[in-house]
Amino acid sequence: MASRPKATILDIAREAGVSKSTVSLVLQGSGLIRPETALKVRKAIEDVGYVYNRGAANLRKAHSNVIGMVINDLTNPFFAELAVGMERVFQSAGIVPFIANTAENPVRQEEVLKSLMEQGVAGLIVSPARGTTPGAFRRLETAGVPVVFAMRRLPDSRIPVIAPDxxxxxxxxxxxxxxxxxxxxxxxxxxxxxxxxxxxxxxxxxxxxxxxxxxxxxxxxxxxxxxxxxxxxxxxxxxxxxxxxxxxxxxxxxxxxxxxxxxxxxxxxxxxxxxxxxxxxxxxxxxxxxxxxxxxxTAGLGERAAHVMLKMIQSRTTRAEDHIGAVNxxxxxxxxxxxxxxxxxxxxxxxx
Amino acid sequence: MASRPKATILDIAREAGVSKSTVSLVLQGSGLIRPETALKVRKAIEDVGYVYNRGAANLRKAHSNVIGMVINDLTNPFFAELAVGMERVFQSAGIVPFIANTAENPVRQEEVLKSLMEQGVAGLIVSPARGTTPGAFRRLETAGVPVVFAMRRLPDSRIPVIAPDxxxxxxxxxxxxxxxxxxxxxxxxxxxxxxxxxxxxxxxxxxxxxxxxxxxxxxxxxxxxxxxxxxxxxxxxxxxxxxxxxxxxxxxxxxxxxxxxxxxxxxxxxxxxxxxxxxxxxxxxxxxxxxxxxxxxTAGLGERAAHVMLKMIQSRTTRAEDHIGAVNxxxxxxxxxxxxxxxxxxxxxxxx
DNA sequence: TCCTATAAATGGAACGTTCCAATAAATCAA
DNA sequence: TTGATTTATTGGAACGTTCCATTTATAGGA
Missing domain, CATH: 3.40.50.2300 (Response regulator)
Incomplete structure (x- = not known):
């Protein structure tokens, strides 16, 4: 029950008789490693019950692969549909989006945004809570984190918006x-x-x-x-x-x-x-x-928002075109x- | 736009004319720091637009404050209600739970669980996807991460369950x-x-x-x-x-x-x-x-699950009583x- | 055979925190 | 004054990765 100290790449390295660098390379699927070596390492990984520590990795890598979705009312099925659309595209990009609910409460929203930033998110898709103050997203902006608004927008902000007409x-x-x-x-x-x-x-x-x-x-x-x-x-x-x-x-x-x-x-x-x-x-x-x-x-708008987000992350920009979806x-x-x-x-x- | 390298506690330390250790202590609200010093530091934090790096902190601290909620169908309002119940109690504990959707897909569920583990979650509340294999949670168990099942259970597992009668x-x-x-x-x-x-x-x-x-x-x-x-x-x-x-x-x-x-x-x-x-x-x-x-x-069961989770984390155990909720x-x-x-x-x- | 080019593997510094042990400053008892 | 005690502050060694610069092994060309 009382878990032994968890395994690191050094444990794997020892187990497999290689260096930690080699293990790291294998973990990243680098082609530089001889297949047999990679296999040996992968076996060791399995044996020691290793779990990758993304926090440690992010310390070097500058940005993580976490994308946050901040939603103002999870109980409205409308937003669930939006979320599902986004998930479709993130999934195929190998990303697991984390959803957080603000329950239409600006204070809660602050907490949620703070927490996500501390977690080092790569980007945020947000449907802002009613009564959000204009400054609520300044932090994100100065930190250079890409943000996309979905469905809702703020009175005057430069953050791109994905919404229906x-x-x-x-x-x-x-x-x-x-x-x-x-x-x-x-x-x-x-x-x-x-x-x-x-x-x-x-x-x-x-x-x-x-x-x-x-x-x-x-x-x-x-x-x-x-x-x-x-x-x-x-x-x-x-x-x-x-x-x-x-x-x-x-x-x-x-x-x-x-x-x-x-x-x-x-x-x-x-x-x-x-x-x-x-x-x-x-x-x-x-x-x-x-x-x-x-x-x-709705789901289409979610997909669109996710695509825009991905593109922003890729091109390291915090700007993007608005997108107004067709309605009928x-x-x-x-x-x-x-x-x-x-x-x-x-x-x-x-x-x- | 192209964000300058983000501020660290060292930048704050320099700005405030103290050591990084002092800054760290202030960040943790330690009473050891003279109030005036703390004030000076807090001002510096504001000035440089610092955002706390929880990943780095977790490297030392062994356990994070992230709790994951893995839900099998977000579009079912039932689960949204469950989520809302949990959020109520986590919020008052100063925790922001991250929700992830598996869309009733065991493969997706694996990905989600993996991702959450890599993130170093402190605990997981899960409503398992249909067709989950018995071994799906072995990883979590060997890693000693507290897991609670909500609403659904697996045929024979020792993981505590919160569900209605x-x-x-x-x-x-x-x-x-x-x-x-x-x-x-x-x-x-x-x-x-x-x-x-x-x-x-x-x-x-x-x-x-x-x-x-x-x-x-x-x-x-x-x-x-x-x-x-x-x-x-x-x-x-x-x-x-x-x-x-x-x-x-x-x-x-x-x-x-x-x-x-x-x-x-x-x-x-x-x-x-x-x-x-x-x-x-x-x-x-x-x-x-x-x-x-x-x-x-539903919301009550969510609250209960959250409480059980909190208690498990606190007492560093991976075991807890099942809880069967009354129905009418x-x-x-x-x-x-x-x-x-x-x-x-x-x-x-x-x-x- | 030796030299060069390529492939495969490695050591070490860095990332931003925490926390222990140590120091410096202030207070007190004698 | 001195030493002991308390109060504030600090340096440095971790934590688990990545990645650059090297080293070592392997192959190819003359």
Whole structure:
């Protein structure tokens, strides 16, 4: 149980009758070593139960192979999808990304960033917590650690951003609702301290203006970006003298909450009140009714972010182009009484 | 941009006019240093933009403060909840846990474990991937790294396990269904290579036997532990000559799939076919109809696992007691036509 | 045969910390 | 004043790697 002092390359060297340098070379897969020697060394490695000490190695090598992923809300499946996309590309690059959750808490985020820096990360992909102060990433910048923002951005920072075209997505969604004949629209959920919020709300507003919806007929209700937030938003909206007949929600979680609240009131989402989500998480398709949502190709954005990160590390730069991902509206059943236009859920159960 | 060579304690020492040892002591918050000296040093640390090199420190200190969390499926909200529970306790211990996803892939799991070991983790909380080979954790054991299994266990290993009482949970659920008058029951989803599966199925079977359900009236359909798996299970079951009228699902994801498939066939979950889930993820309560499920207090188990881990590290042992968490059946709307017994979703929207 | 070129293996310094043992300074008892 | 004790500070040797500069072995060319 009480583990003996752990083996080092010197133990291996002794065991295999070679020098530590040779062992090091073998460990790095250098071609300079004679195959038979390499084999002998590898056997010794196995025998002594050696585990590589990356900390010691990093002491010489300047930068590690650890990439950190800092996520603001792990319980939102949306971010899990993002993470999965990133992992796909890191995996094929032989890198294991470490994920850390900040739970939307800037203080926690500071701790997490500090810890990752101390660990000597090679780069960081971050979806910053709400309320992140402008200076939070100064440390990283002065240390020259490559950072990429995913999905969210900070008001004015030079850090590259990988995000969907929020403005356009919201525009499309609003235009769709207006096209369905809705004249009193609402935007539900989110808070104005988020840049994403500004973008989505901006697209929504632009559509309303362009397509002739009077200013007083658009209602904006801020709220938590969760089911609970959606429920609250709907209650607020329906309490108005002239309530809206359709809503674009900040994200799918809010939309689910809205649909739930509608049902609670005996209203049918889609028929009695149109709701559109944003992000198109996997659940959207499986909801009842299936949720119309703005698809942002989450996993694709994750992959993109990972690629950008890899390139930054490789070229030792801390700069990169922003990348705005294409979006498209996936029309399902939750957005208006006209059901002729609905998409079928992607090929499952059709044979039954 | 091209970061100057990063500052070390020697730079700080020079800047503050003290020795490196003094700086080191300050960094560790030692009381041996005169407050004014400490202040001077701290100022220098700020000035040179120093970041602590934990790798170098670990070279001397033998054990790090990194704890790894290895999770088999990050996209299952269930595991996110588990992670959140653990984070709560680690946070208050000043530890930032690193999460890594294995995506239910044993090969990936090997890589992840290797990487974490090389990083010099102080301990590991693992929910092992399906198909993990018995030897996968031998390395960790010989290295003396404390490991705790969460939710899942391996057939015969001495590694402590934190998990819910699967047998009892399944028993309760089955008994409930039988109490509702169901006589032909099914168990949906999961595969027999999982110990959890054996446990849950075991409880289910015991209830059936004890409460007088004939062997030929219980149907077991293995399948993926996902929505998709649930859909498939239902299709299979309904194709039988005498299909079941109720099912206990391996987990909530499967249950959601089953409900979806029922709807697709024009059947109403709850009224036409009773379905019970397992895990009681947050969505269960918000589903339509709300899902009856076995609640396992996921976050609580996460906390427990973290506590056990902390204790193991502290006492330098690799052994600990198993911990089997209490479960209880949360009856909602998805399990039978008798709606008088249903629970109300926890206090939201009641005022409307 | 000797010389050169290439291949394979090696010793030692460095990386940024910690911590022990030692020193220097300050305080106290006599 | 001196010596003993306490309080602050410090130098140096680790820790486990990498990598440069060397050395040693092997092969090829004349």
């Amino acid at each position: 929020n403005h356009r997505g919201a525009y499309l969604a609003a235009a769709h609702l207006i096209g369905k004949g809705h004249r009193r629209l609402a935007f539900f959920g989110g808070t104005s301290d988020l840049v994403v919020y500004q973008e989505r709300l901006g697209g929504f507003r632009e559509a309303c203006e362009t397509l002739g919806i009077a200013r007083r007929d658009v209602l904006v209700v801020e709220g938590e970006t969760s089911r609970r937030g959606g429920i609250a938003c709907l209650e607020t909206a329906l309490a108005m003298p002239e309530p809206p007949t359709a809503a674009l929600c900040f994200n799918d979680a809010v939309a689910f909450g809205v649909m739930l609240a509608l049902r609670k009131r005996g209203l049918e989402p889609g028929a009695d009140f149109a709701v559109v989500g944003f992000d198109d998480v996997v659940e959207a398709e499986h909801y009842m009714p299936a949720l119309t949502s703005v698809s942002v190709d 509206l996936v029309v399902r059943e939750s957005c208006g009484p006209d059901r002729r236009t609905q998409n079928r859920p992607a090929g499952m159960g059709d044979a039954a | 699967n047998h009892r949970g399944a028993y309760l659920a089955a008994a409930h269904l039988i109490g509702k008058g169901h006589r032909r029951l099914a168990f949906f989803g999961g595969t027999s290579d999982l110990v959890v599966y054996q446990e849950r199925l075991g409880g289910f079977r015991e209830a059936c036997e004890t409460l007088g359900i004939a062997r030929r009236d219980v149907l077991v359909v293995e399948g993926e532990t996902s929505r998709r798996g649930g859909i498939a299970c239902l299709e299979t079951a309904l194709a039988m000559p005498e299909p079941p009228t109720a099912a206990l699902c391996f987990n909530d994801a499967v249950a959601f799939g089953v409900m979806l498939a029922l709807r697709k066939r024009g059947l109403e979950p709850g009224a036409d076919f009773a379905v019970v889930g397992f895990d009681d993820v947050v969505e269960a309560e918000h589903y339509m109809p709300a899902l009856t499920s076995v609640s396992v207090d 059946l949360v009856v909602r709307e998805s399990c039978g036509p008798d709606r008088r017994t249903q629970n109300r979703p926890a206090g939201m929207g009641d005022a409307a």
